[in-house]
Amino acid sequence: MQRFLTGRKLFLLAIALLLSSAARAQTGIYAAFTASKFDTTGTDWIYGPTLGLYHDSFHLPFVSLGLDARAAILGSGNDTKITSGLVGPRLSIHAPLVPIRPYVEGLIGAGHVTIGQGTTHKDALLLDTGFAAGADMTIFPRLDWRIAEYSFTTLPGLYGGTDQHSISTGLVFRIPVPIP
Numbered sequence: 001m002q003r004f005l006t007g008r009k010l011f012l013l014a015i016a017l018l019l020s021s022a023a024r025a026q027t028g029i030y031a032a033f034t035a036s037k038f039d040t041t042g043t044d045w046i047y048g049p050t051l052g053l054y055h056d057s058f059h060l061p062f063v064s065l066g067l068d069a070r071a072a073i074l075g076s077g078n079d080t081k082i083t084s085g086l087v088g089p090r091l092s093i094h095a096p097l098v099p100i101r102p103y104v105e106g107l108i109g110a111g112h113v114t115i116g117q118g119t120t121h122k123d124a125l126l127l128d129t130g131f132a133a134g135a136d137m138t139i140f141p142r143l144d145w146r147i148a149e150y151s152f153t154t155l156p157g158l159y160g161g162t163d164q165h166s167i168s169t170g171l172v173f174r175i176p177v178p179i180p
Helices: 002-022
Strands: 024-038 046-059 063-076 080-093 100-115 122-140 143-155 162-178
Touching: 024 063, 024 143, 046 080, 046 162, 063 100, 080 122, 100 143, 122 162
Parallel strands: none
Antiparallel strands: 024 046, 024 162, 046 063, 063 080, 080 100, 100 122, 122 143, 143 162
């Protein structure tokens, strides 16, 4: 009988821990410096800010699921510029006592692109799809350093399909959000 009560207490404790982790959503506001390159000839690296917000609303013991929304304003001189807005699902991994949280996201949205010169000049609003993967590291209780993020997006309407490769680093401010 004593053994059953101990097993039952452990089971109830495990359920309580799972429910307590699911009782709080996590929202993060981030700002990052981004360097990006289109895979078309004659384009240089472009730079600028990426700003965004994610909300992880579903939690399992080591995985959180949510949504990310971001905007990037990148450019260099007058030749190449992109202003994009993307949104998509986010999956992050978090292990107890480990301050690094890797994540992956699927992204879809639109990008306003100015690229090229002369007859190859293009200025258009286009569909923008892709993914992002990176890792955040806690440096203070609510502040993370986005160590690195790589994102790959494609603009199918630009020259028959143009890919964009970006790397970013920045800061994330995490806000706990109680669920009613």
